[in-house]
Amino acid sequence: MEGFRVLGGEILEGQVRLDGAKNAVLPILAASLLPEGETVIRDCPDIRDVHAMAGILKTLGCDCFWRRGVMRIQNSGLKHWEMPDGLSKQIRSSIFLLGPILGRLRRATVTYPGGCEIGLRPIDLHLKGLRALGVQIVDEGGAIYCDGSKMHAGDVYFDYPSVGATENVMMAAALLPGVTTIHNAAREPEIEDLQQFINRMGGRVHGAGTQLIEIEGVQALHGIDYAPIPDRIVAGTLMCAAAVTGGRVEICNVHPWDLIPVMDKLKEMGCRIAEEGEALTVDAPERLRAFSILQTQPHPGFPTDMQAQMLAAACLARGTSVIVENVFENRLSHVADLCRMGADIRVSGRTAVVQGVEALRGQRVTARDLRGGAALVLAGLAAEGETVVENIGLIDRGYARLEEMLSGLGARIQRIQLTTEEHHVSAAFTP
Numbered sequence: 001m002e003g004f005r006v007l008g009g010e011i012l013e014g015q016v017r018l019d020g021a022k023n024a025v026l027p028i029l030a031a032s033l034l035p036e037g038e039t040v041i042r043d044c045p046d047i048r049d050v051h052a053m054a055g056i057l058k059t060l061g062c063d064c065f066w067r068r069g070v071m072r073i074q075n076s077g078l079k080h081w082e083m084p085d086g087l088s089k090q091i092r093s094s095i096f097l098l099g100p101i102l103g104r105l106r107r108a109t110v111t112y113p114g115g116c117e118i119g120l121r122p123i124d125l126h127l128k129g130l131r132a133l134g135v136q137i138v139d140e141g142g143a144i145y146c147d148g149s150k151m152h153a154g155d156v157y158f159d160y161p162s163v164g165a166t167e168n169v170m171m172a173a174a175l176l177p178g179v180t181t182i183h184n185a186a187r188e189p190e191i192e193d194l195q196q197f198i199n200r201m202g203g204r205v206h207g208a209g210t211q212l213i214e215i216e217g218v219q220a221l222h223g224i225d226y227a228p229i230p231d232r233i234v235a236g237t238l239m240c241a242a243a244v245t246g247g248r249v250e251i252c253n254v255h256p257w258d259l260i261p262v263m264d265k266l267k268e269m270g271c272r273i274a275e276e277g278e279a280l281t282v283d284a285p286e287r288l289r290a291f292s293i294l295q296t297q298p299h300p301g302f303p304t305d306m307q308a309q310m311l312a313a314a315c316l317a318r319g320t321s322v323i324v325e326n327v328f329e330n331r332l333s334h335v336a337d338l339c340r341m342g343a344d345i346r347v348s349g350r351t352a353v354v355q356g357v358e359a360l361r362g363q364r365v366t367a368r369d370l371r372g373g374a375a376l377v378l379a380g381l382a383a384e385g386e387t388v389v390e391n392i393g394l395i396d397r398g399y400a401r402l403e404e405m406l407s408g409l410g411a412r413i414q415r416i417q418l419t420t421e422e423h424h425v426s427a428a429f430t431p
């Protein structure tokens with residue numbers, strides 16, 4: 001089993017470049033089933049979820065090649081509509097392959113992707129949206145059988161602005177004759193990127209980024225060469241790394257306008273943030289101030305994917321910070337390990353009250369979900385002594401070699417092999 005070994009106390013300084021956004025690339029990989037022919041995705045992050053999604057496309061009959069940040073998908077071989085059980089469960093976002101498979105083949109079978117570390121992750125809104133397009137869905141024994149032979153454009157209303165359900169309907173409707181409308185659509189930047197991707201392929205989607213999206217179906221789509229938006233959550237994580245170490249970090253290719261809530265909170269904590277076009281620099285104070293309250297919301301509210309990282313920063317800030325996780329029902333699992341590191345956090349339901357402390361102490365801790373694991377690494381950067389983070393495969397799902405990015409900014413962090421006993425083979429830190 002691999003782990004990260006972090007020696008705290010270094011001040012992070014330097015420049016970093018972002019890959020394409022995981023949460024843009026995953027739906028774009030799904031949408032690459034829609035056209036006939038080859039699609040090229042640039043700045044494609046070398047992360048587990050992307051390779052898992054490519055693995056599913058291969059089982060459906062596509063060819064996928066990832067090399068040095070470029071993913072090529074050749075889908076002329078798309079012939080299967082059944083998603084293998086193991087793969088559906090391996091990656092939750094397999095559920096938004098339903099839309100494109102139905103869009104191309106008019107039938108699909110998928111097993112319930114199931115919950116994950118942060119919640120039950122139901123798919124009722126996905127199924128509601130597809131039923132509004134005339135898909136006959138039978139839900140039997142954990143599998144979902146979809147008959148799209150009578151699919152038609154339609155009006156979809158989402159009780160909650162679900163990101164994945166919005167993306168599923170956008171893709172299912174892209175080749176459907178007529179105009180499909182999505183009301184109360186999710187407004188995340190990754191939705192706008194999916195719209196741009198589909199339109200560059202010859203589609204006609206309008207309104208992404210607002211609550212009302214219209215998709216006018218077209219006869220056919222063609223493959224393209226596309227570079228997705230940069231990863232705003234990786235950017236936010238690195239901004240927090242600068243914040244917790246009192247450092248100064250410049251991110252060279254970011255969309256600051258997609259990070260307004262995160263920049264607002266970090267400024268409230270005393271960071272100076274300079275934006276220059278598609279770059280920004282975070283200059284952190286020696287010690288952060290608490291923010292008053294942080295509530296996660298659908299975009300343009302504060303992103304739930306940045307909650308854990310901001311909670312880690314609050315642990316060392318002067319004063320009391322309140323964090324409310326409104327989006328997922330089980331996304332505070334990083335609190336227990338942070339408390340073992342000396343943090344003072346009280347949790348009641350989805351609310352965490354953090355009383356900042358002078359220092360955290362290094363510990364052996366365990367990543368329990370992707371962003372919570374990243375938060376533990378951030379705490380280790382600021383803690384006194386050595387922190388070992390276990391179960392880092394969860395972190396590798398969304399961060400391509402996080403240890404290399406952080407080392408490049410001056411952190412002392414290494415990927416190590418953990419033995420099963422309660423000790424680890426500590427490699428001497430290479431200078």
Ligand code: EPZ
Pocket residue numbers: 022023024026093119120121122123124125126127160161162163164165186188304305327328329370371398
């Ligand atoms: C996407 O997940 C992201 N994943 C998540 O990022 C992100 O946290 C989430 O959007 C919210 O921004 C990808 O894009 C691959 P939702 P998704 O549907 O689509 C409930 C990360 O760390 N819901 O907007 O699954 C659901 O349970 C990951 O990068 C239903 O009730 O998010 C949750 O409480 C984690 N029924 C809320 O809506 C449904 O049918 C938000 O879910 C669908 C969702």
